[in-house]
Amino acid sequence: MEERKKKRRSGKRLLLLIAAAVILIALAAILIINGGIGGTLKALRGAPAENYYYEHPGTSAYAAVGRGFAVLNSTELTVWNEQGDKTYSALLSFKKPEIAAGGDYAAAWDLRGSDVYAITENGLTYKASAEGRIINVSINAKGYLALCAEETGYGGTVTVYNPNGRALYKVYSGSKYVYAAEVNGSTDVAVLSFGSGESELKLYKVTEEEPKASYTCKELILDVAANDSGYVAVTEEKVIFLDKNLYVRAEYSFQGRHLANYSIKKDITAVVTGEYRVGGSHEIVTLENDGSVIARMETDEDISWFEMGERAAAVLSPGKIEVFSYRLEPKESFAPPAGTEIVTFRDDDNLLAVGPYSTELIELGK
Numbered sequence: 001m002e003e004r005k006k007k008r009r010s011g012k013r014l015l016l017l018i019a020a021a022v023i024l025i026a027l028a029a030i031l032i033i034n035g036g037i038g039g040t041l042k043a044l045r046g047a048p049a050e051n052y053y054y055e056h057p058g059t060s061a062y063a064a065v066g067r068g069f070a071v072l073n074s075t076e077l078t079v080w081n082e083q084g085d086k087t088y089s090a091l092l093s094f095k096k097p098e099i100a101a102g103g104d105y106a107a108a109w110d111l112r113g114s115d116v117y118a119i120t121e122n123g124l125t126y127k128a129s130a131e132g133r134i135i136n137v138s139i140n141a142k143g144y145l146a147l148c149a150e151e152t153g154y155g156g157t158v159t160v161y162n163p164n165g166r167a168l169y170k171v172y173s174g175s176k177y178v179y180a181a182e183v184n185g186s187t188d189v190a191v192l193s194f195g196s197g198e199s200e201l202k203l204y205k206v207t208e209e210e211p212k213a214s215y216t217c218k219e220l221i222l223d224v225a226a227n228d229s230g231y232v233a234v235t236e237e238k239v240i241f242l243d244k245n246l247y248v249r250a251e252y253s254f255q256g257r258h259l260a261n262y263s264i265k266k267d268i269t270a271v272v273t274g275e276y277r278v279g280g281s282h283e284i285v286t287l288e289n290d291g292s293v294i295a296r297m298e299t300d301e302d303i304s305w306f307e308m309g310e311r312a313a314a315v316l317s318p319g320k321i322e323v324f325s326y327r328l329e330p331k332e333s334f335a336p337p338a339g340t341e342i343v344t345f346r347d348d349d350n351l352l353a354v355g356p357y358s359t360e361l362i363e364l365g366k
Contacts, residue, residue, distance in 0.1 A: 047083065050084075052359045053358045057075050063344070070099060070106055096110060104347065105139050118145055125163070145161040168206055169207070171209070180223060190202070197218070223264075230289075237259075252285070252287055257274060259272075267288075269287045270285065284315070308345075312324065320336070
């Protein structure tokens with residue numbers, strides 16, 4: 001009897017080993033067919049959409065949201081996932097539609113309105129409302145949102161929301177007027193304000209009322225963004241690299257050239273300057289976080305749009321899209337789809353060519 005039980009257990013083990021071997025062989029075959037793990041995951045997700053189509057009732061804002069896409073115009077917010085399925089749509093009445101994106105997250109709002117919609121490619125995460133009119137909104141790659149708004153008696157307020165839409169923190173500006181803010185990770189918020197002929201950047205911990213650091217600039221700071229080493233501030237005349245305590249690490253001067261475009265990523269900053277405000281030659285420069293120049297390139301092309309991804313840069317000129325490495329080495333060049341007005345990178349560093357009525361996916365390196 002005991003011998004028969006042993007034989008049955010041995011038989012079951014053999015069947016399990018055979019089943020496991022079959023599964024492993026099948027998985028190996030799937031990986032080979034799809035070109036590895038990345039290709040297999042892509043196959044499981046389904047084929048990416050090649051185009052997104054939408055109405056164009058006037059001023060519109062666009063954003064790559066993760067591997068999906070969002071369009072906001074004066075009457076509607078629409079969100080699609082990577083496969084082109086519409087995951088969210090809302091009828092609105094906006095006067096000045098704006099979108100900010102950070103990795104898998106984006107925020108859509110009406111400048112001088114009161115509502116902001118936090119979205120991912122899967123649809124709406126939450127809707128928040130400001131007490132006063134909205135001045136600006138940012139959202140980072142962790143999903144933390146900074147809402148700048150007017151409030152009676154103050155130069156403005158900044159409210160920080162976590163990825164689930166819970167208001168964590170609110171800071172009030174004094175005499176200076178708030179016009180931008182950004183959450184660094186999940187713990188700090190940098191608040192940019194202007195007044196008395198100078199810009200002021202203050203850094204707050206998202207648990208404390210008093211700033212832990214500040215920086216004052218006699219020029220108007222156009223924008224500020226967090227990176228791996230601290231913060232980058234952009235003015236009409238230069239890029240200022242600040243550490244995590246807002247001490248100046250380095251500056252890069254435009255030397256009398258005119259700022260045309262810029263892009264700030266976690267470990268690289270790129271700026272485009274022109275010989276004149278309109279026309280003339282352009283110079284593209286990529287910079288390390290310590291302000292040192294990585295690469296420099298001059299072009300006589302009329303640059304319609306410039307965009308930096310995590311590993312590449314794209315330049316849109318009349319009749320041409322050129323893709324470069326962060327060292328500005330040429331990688332690819334092709335004619336843009338008809339009607340292309342801007343180009344933007346998805347988080348997989350493929351390009352979206354955006355036009356007023358449709359957006360086309362351009363898979364790089366194929």
